[in-house]
Amino acid sequence: MRRERDAANRRYAGFTAGVLFSVLAVTLTVWLLRPADLDAATLCPTNRPLAGHTVVIVDRTDRWTQAMGAALTQLVENAQRDTDKYEKFSIVSLDANQSVHPLFSICNPGEPTFWSDLYRGRRYTTRDFEERFVGAAERIVEQVREPSEARTSPIVEYVHRWLGSDDFNASIRHRRLILVSDTRQNSSLYSIYSDAEDQLSDVVARQFGPAAEGVAFDVYFVAHGRDHNVSEDEVRSAWDHAFGRIGADYSWRQIS
Numbered sequence: 001m002r003r004e005r006d007a008a009n010r011r012y013a014g015f016t017a018g019v020l021f022s023v024l025a026v027t028l029t030v031w032l033l034r035p036a037d038l039d040a041a042t043l044c045p046t047n048r049p050l051a052g053h054t055v056v057i058v059d060r061t062d063r064w065t066q067a068m069g070a071a072l073t074q075l076v077e078n079a080q081r082d083t084d085k086y087e088k089f090s091i092v093s094l095d096a097n098q099s100v101h102p103l104f105s106i107c108n109p110g111e112p113t114f115w116s117d118l119y120r121g122r123r124y125t126t127r128d129f130e131e132r133f134v135g136a137a138e139r140i141v142e143q144v145r146e147p148s149e150a151r152t153s154p155i156v157e158y159v160h161r162w163l164g165s166d167d168f169n170a171s172i173r174h175r176r177l178i179l180v181s182d183t184r185q186n187s188s189l190y191s192i193y194s195d196a197e198d199q200l201s202d203v204v205a206r207q208f209g210p211a212a213e214g215v216a217f218d219v220y221f222v223a224h225g226r227d228h229n230v231s232e233d234e235v236r237s238a239w240d241h242a243f244g245r246i247g248a249d250y251s252w253r254q255i256s
Contacts, residue, residue, distance in 0.1 A: 024156075036086060042053035043128055045086050052087035052174030054079060055102075055162055059155060059181030060095040060148035064222055069145035069254045072180060076129035076141050077222060079178055080134070087174065088167060089133075091140050094181075096150040100161045104140040106133050154178070154187035156207050164211035176216045180255075183221060183235050192230055192238060204242035217243065217250035 044050060056076055076091065083089045090105040109128045126234035144169065159177065160170050168175055185192045190203045221232060236252060243250045 001163045002191045007008065018105055038107070038109060038128070038152060040196070042105065043132060044106055046086060048086070050086070050088060050107070050167060050172055051084060052176070053090065053168050053172050054083050054087065054176040054178065055090045055092065055168060057158065057162070057180065058091065058093050059145045059153065059222070060093055060144065060180065061150035061153040061184075062182050062184070062222070063147040063149045065147070068222060068255070069147070072145045073141050073231075075178075076137065079176075080108075080137055081235045083108045084174075089137065091137065091144065092156065093144050094153075094158045098150075098154065098158065102142065104137050106136065106183070108133055115225065130131050133142065152187045153181075153184055154189065155181055155183060155185045157187060157189060160207040160211075163208055169211070169215060171183055173212060176218065178218045178220065181222055183219060183239055184230060192235060196239070198241060200238045201242045201245040205245050208246055208248075212246055212248055215248070219250060219252045223252045224256055 021134050037047045038044065056079055058072065080089050083106050088105065088107045090102045092100060092102045109125070109132075111129050159179065162177065164170075185200060185203075189207075190199060192200065221236070223232065232254070239252070
């Protein structure tokens with residue numbers, strides 16, 4: 001009789017331990033897979049570091065064609081699609097105002113999943129991803145794709161303002177800067193029309209400096225048909241030397 005009671009107690013203890021282990025495992029799984037707490041304004045995580053930041057600089061200091069606008073739309077859509085969950089995606093316009101205030105700067109909250117829906121509700125996870133992240137960027141692109149002009153093109157100075165900024169500094173693991181421009185630097189700091197192209201290397205080295213370390217630069221050269229007596233080959237050669245001087249990781253593509 002006692003042996004049966006002891007056996008029953010052992011079975012009960014084993015069952016209880018199994019239940020407790022299962023509850024603990026489920027609780028741990030839910031905790032580990034919980035989505036990040038998101039800032040209401042930026043949708044960026046507040047309880048974990050920013051995973052990365054992609055900044056798209058659209059140089060609107062020289063007028064381009066309407067066809068170029070369509071290419072820009074596709075380019076930005078592709079760049080945004082490449083932005084991973086909890087990475088920031090920003091769009092800024094270099095125009096006559098030269099404002100560095102981003103037109104769009106939102107983190108990718110991730111597409112809705114079972115876990116995000118469980119914590120925040122399907123209605124809100126869908127809204128955040130489709131409307132505030134994807135849809136809002138599309139509306140901004142409709143604005144910046146319109147042709148514009150300015151008297152100067154302070155490209156180097158504008159990039160300099162972003163390098164090392166609070167949400168684009170070396171503490172961010174993945175930083176990517178996409179420059180959509182004819183890259184013809186023209187300001188009081190330095191002008192590529194001055195017949196001293198090699199000087200661009202010195203200017204970039206001073207302006208970008210250590211802040212550019214670890215940044216992936218993607219240059220999309222805008223061929224707008226007006227070379228202003230400086231060809232694409234000359235411009236690219238100058239930038240090749242400049243990026244080489246600082247050891248930057250960069251790519252160069254032409255869009256038209």
